[in-house]
Amino acid sequence: MxxxxxxxxxxxxxxxxxxxxxxxxxxxxxxxxxxxxxxxxxxxxxxxxxxxxxxxxxxxxxxxxxxxxxxxxxxxxxxxxxxxxxxxxxxxxxxxxxFEQPIAEYVAGQVLALAKDFAGTYERQRRRVWEHRVTERVGGTRAVVVGGGPIGRATARTLGALGLRVALVGRTARADDPEVGRVHAFAELDALLPEADWVVSAAPLTDQTRDMFDARAFALMKRGARFLNVGRGPLVVEDDLLAALRARQLAGAALDVFREEPLTDGSPLWDAPGLLVSPHMSADTxxxxxxxxxxxxxxxxxxxxxxxxxxxxxxxxxxxxxxxxxxxxxxxx
Structure with missing residues (x-):
């Protein structure tokens, strides 16, 4: 104008x-x-x-x-x-x-919180219980970040700085991406999921991505993997995620976005085993x-x-x- x-x-x-x-x-x-x-x-x-x-x-x-x-x-x-x-x-x-770097920092924080069982530490402190236990290393583990835009890229860089081996998945495959090296196409996701310790959903909501994380996708993940969603709520079939957590197919998850917001008081997600819930705040500083x-x-x-x-x-x-x-x-x- x-x-x-x-x-x-x-x-x-x-x-x-x-x-x-x-x-x-x-x-x-x-x-x-x-x-x-x-x-x-x-x-x-x-x-x-x-x-x-x-x-x-x-x-x-x-x-x-x-x-x-x-x-x-x-x-x-x-x-x-x-x-x-x-x-x-x-x-x-x-x-x-x-939003890119704040969301990447949120993802890194949740990865560390899940691996180091911060929730368990806080709960024991609340009960005044001194209980020594071991936790997991994140360095050397594998992460698949789904979403090839700036949020996914910032997340891949931040997780890489923690020592994770990261595969980035986007709409279009790139063999020599100047920023992240290689970008995998969505068609490669099925082959990447079984090797991932962490799966991060950071994709936009489109006809191609809606409901992409469903029972089939969770079944492809290795037993004990963790799942995080910072993209859009409808990327995930929440009932299927609940089933995967209850069956211990997944060891944990973190959701910052939901199909319906705010999350209702009666939602079973509040009490899902190993699930960390945050109220759509990962980007808000x-x-x-x-x-x-x-x-x-x-x-x-x-x-x-x-x-x-x-x-x-x-x-x-x-x-x-x-x-x-x-x-x-x-x-x-």
Missing amino acids: TDSTTPRVLVLSGEPPPGLEPLDGRAELRIVTEDRLAAELPAADALLVWDFATDALPAAWPREGGPRWVHTASAGVDRLMFPALVESDTVLTNARGV TTWLDDLAAVFVDNFGRWRAGRPLRNVVDKKLGYVPYAATAEAEGALR
Whole structure:
């Protein structure tokens, strides 16, 4: 966008987000809640989906007019993959760059917590029980990280720094990836699972990946392996995971995302043997809201100047392709 008019930017949020002060005087910011979205969208030039857990956008999307650019303050974009937006000329961007390292650190922390039985240590401390026991080494064990984008790559690098031998699985195989060496294709996953001590789900939610971790996948894993999901809840068939944990096919698991959130009080996942539950917080750090705003502010400047935007989602694929991002990042610096 390069015209001289002040653009109208809708911000879907219950309250004004922090960090948007640099847009004062550069944009007409309008904070809207879900009940006002349909009325405001036709006249909007851009939309910031700050409330990224909303499901209101498909019903509110206008038949005519509407924003030329939509940005979501999230890495996942599956909630925005409705036909009217996908088939439109509207450019969609996400918050790639904010979540990668925090999620990788969360995965590393959970791997260490499971291997070192921190939960057992804390429980014995609570009961004032002094009980010496041995735990496991993580160095030299094998991890399969499913998801070849920045989150999966950051996770692979971080686990590698702990001494794990990591295989990264993505949509497209690469024999000499400049960052991680080799990337395996999804078709190779079945052959990798039986050798893995740790399986990390960090993939986007697409038709190809939905329900990919089911009874069949868990049965392929070696007995005593552990499973972690930091991708999207619907990647996992939770009843099948429960069965694998109860049968001791898996020695443990850690879930940060779920098919339905928040997890209900009656969910059997709370009491599943060896399962660590966290409330969708693996990426959320003390600065994450400011970091999310900074990504949008930077892209707003590019949009106004008619320059290439960062983190453009391929709406046919349902995510930002890694190769395109790496090429764009080099050109944009």
